Amino acid sequence: MGSSDLTAAAVLAAVHEFDRLGREAFLARYGYHENRWYLLKHDGREYDVATIVGAAYGYLPGGSPVEGTDPLPDKRAKEILEGLTFSVQEVRGPAWTREEIILACDLLKQNGWRALSTDDDRVIELSKTLQKLGAHPAEVRGPKYRNLNGVKRKTADLATRLPGYPGKQTRGNRLDSEVLLDFLERPEEMEEVARGILRGVENGEFEGLPDLPDDEDGDGADEGRLLLRRHLVRERNRPLRNKKINSVLREKNCLECEVCGFDFEKVYGDRGARFAECHHAVPLHVSGEVQSKLDDLVILCSNCHRMIHRGRRWLTPPELRELVLARRERAAPAV
Ligand SMILES: [Zn+2]
Ligand SMILES: [Zn+2]
Structure with a gap:
C-alpha cells in the first residue's frame, strides 16, 4: 500500500460499515483481530485504527481490503489517518495502582x-x-x-x-x-x-487472594489493596484466632475490645459469646513471613477494627485508643 493513497471518503465508508455491523461483526467479516491500542475518534465514537484502515482500502475504486488478521501496524494506521486529518488517540494500559x-x-x-x-x-x-x-x-x-x-x-x-x-x-x-x-x-x-x-x-x-468488599477502602490504604487483602486473610486464620480468644478468656474472663472496651457477650448475650475480631498489631509488611505470635494479635470490636484499617495510614491500637479517649473526654468533661 502506498504512502497516502487512501482517501477520507474511503475511511468514512469503513467507519459507516463498522457502525452498521457493530464491532464484532465488522472484525469477523474481515477476519481481523481486535486491537485497541490506538483508537480513531469520530463523532464521539471510537474505532480500532488498523481495522478501519485495512477495511478502507476496500472502498477505494478498484481497491480491496488488506488481508490478514492484523492488517497493518498500529503506528502506520495512525499515521495514515492523521495524514487525512482524523484524530487518533493512543490508549494507555490500565492505570497504575x-x-x-x-x-x-x-x-x-x-x-x-x-x-x-x-x-x-x-x-x-x-x-x-x-x-x-x-x-x-x-x-x-x-x-x-x-x-x-x-x-x-x-x-x-x-x-x-x-x-x-x-x-x-x-x-x-x-x-x-x-x-x-x-x-x-x-x-x-x-x-x-x-x-x-x-x-x-x-x-x-x-x-488468588479474595478481593476486598467494595466498602473496604483499600485504594486509599498506604499498603494498597494487595497488602490489605493479605492482612485480612491472615487475620481470619481460624486456629490462631481461637487460640488467642481462649488465652484471653482464660486470663481475663471476658473479650473486651482493647480500644473501646466493647464486649459482645455483655451486649448480645449468648449470641455474642466468644466473639471478637483479632487484629495483627505488627503490620505484616514489617513482619513479613514470620509466624504470627499470639502477642501480635489484639482483640477488637468490629467497629474499632474497621477504623484501624480505614484511611491512608493504619493506626496502631494505642493510637486509636487515644483518639477514642480524647473524644470521650471532650464529650463528658471530668468535673
Ligand atoms: Zn472497639
Ligand atoms: Zn487488622
Missing part, C-alpha cells in the same frame, strides 16, 4: 530522584516484577503492560512531580503525587512497605 506506584517511587528514590532509562537493569527488574504482581487481570493488560517504556515513563512522570521540579509536569495523576508525598514525608515507612510488596510478589503470596 497504589502498590505499583510505591515500587516505582522506591526505585526513583534509589536513583537519587532522577528518572531512569530503559536500559537500566533496575527498570528491567521492576518491569518483570510488575508483570508478575499482576495488579490487573490478564484480559485487560494488553501487549504493552508495564513494559520497559512504561516503567521508564512512570519514573519520569513521578520525577516531574517533585516539589521544586524546574520543568513542566507531565501527565500523571493524583495517586502519583500522593505516593510521592508519602515518600518524602515518611521515607522509612514507605521503603518498608515497598520491601513488603516485593517480598509478597517473590513469594507468590498475592496470588
Whole structure:
C-alpha cells in the first residue's frame, strides 16, 4: 500500500460499515483481530485504527481490503489517518495502582530522584516484577503492560512531580503525587512497605487472594489493596484466632475490645459469646513471613477494627485508643 493513497471518503465508508455491523461483526467479516491500542475518534465514537484502515482500502475504486488478521501496524494506521486529518488517540494500559506506584517511587528514590532509562537493569527488574504482581487481570493488560517504556515513563512522570521540579509536569495523576508525598514525608515507612510488596510478589503470596468488599477502602490504604487483602486473610486464620480468644478468656474472663472496651457477650448475650475480631498489631509488611505470635494479635470490636484499617495510614491500637479517649473526654468533661 502506498504512502497516502487512501482517501477520507474511503475511511468514512469503513467507519459507516463498522457502525452498521457493530464491532464484532465488522472484525469477523474481515477476519481481523481486535486491537485497541490506538483508537480513531469520530463523532464521539471510537474505532480500532488498523481495522478501519485495512477495511478502507476496500472502498477505494478498484481497491480491496488488506488481508490478514492484523492488517497493518498500529503506528502506520495512525499515521495514515492523521495524514487525512482524523484524530487518533493512543490508549494507555490500565492505570497504575497504589502498590505499583510505591515500587516505582522506591526505585526513583534509589536513583537519587532522577528518572531512569530503559536500559537500566533496575527498570528491567521492576518491569518483570510488575508483570508478575499482576495488579490487573490478564484480559485487560494488553501487549504493552508495564513494559520497559512504561516503567521508564512512570519514573519520569513521578520525577516531574517533585516539589521544586524546574520543568513542566507531565501527565500523571493524583495517586502519583500522593505516593510521592508519602515518600518524602515518611521515607522509612514507605521503603518498608515497598520491601513488603516485593517480598509478597517473590513469594507468590498475592496470588488468588479474595478481593476486598467494595466498602473496604483499600485504594486509599498506604499498603494498597494487595497488602490489605493479605492482612485480612491472615487475620481470619481460624486456629490462631481461637487460640488467642481462649488465652484471653482464660486470663481475663471476658473479650473486651482493647480500644473501646466493647464486649459482645455483655451486649448480645449468648449470641455474642466468644466473639471478637483479632487484629495483627505488627503490620505484616514489617513482619513479613514470620509466624504470627499470639502477642501480635489484639482483640477488637468490629467497629474499632474497621477504623484501624480505614484511611491512608493504619493506626496502631494505642493510637486509636487515644483518639477514642480524647473524644470521650471532650464529650463528658471530668468535673
Ligand atoms: Zn472497639
Ligand atoms: Zn487488622
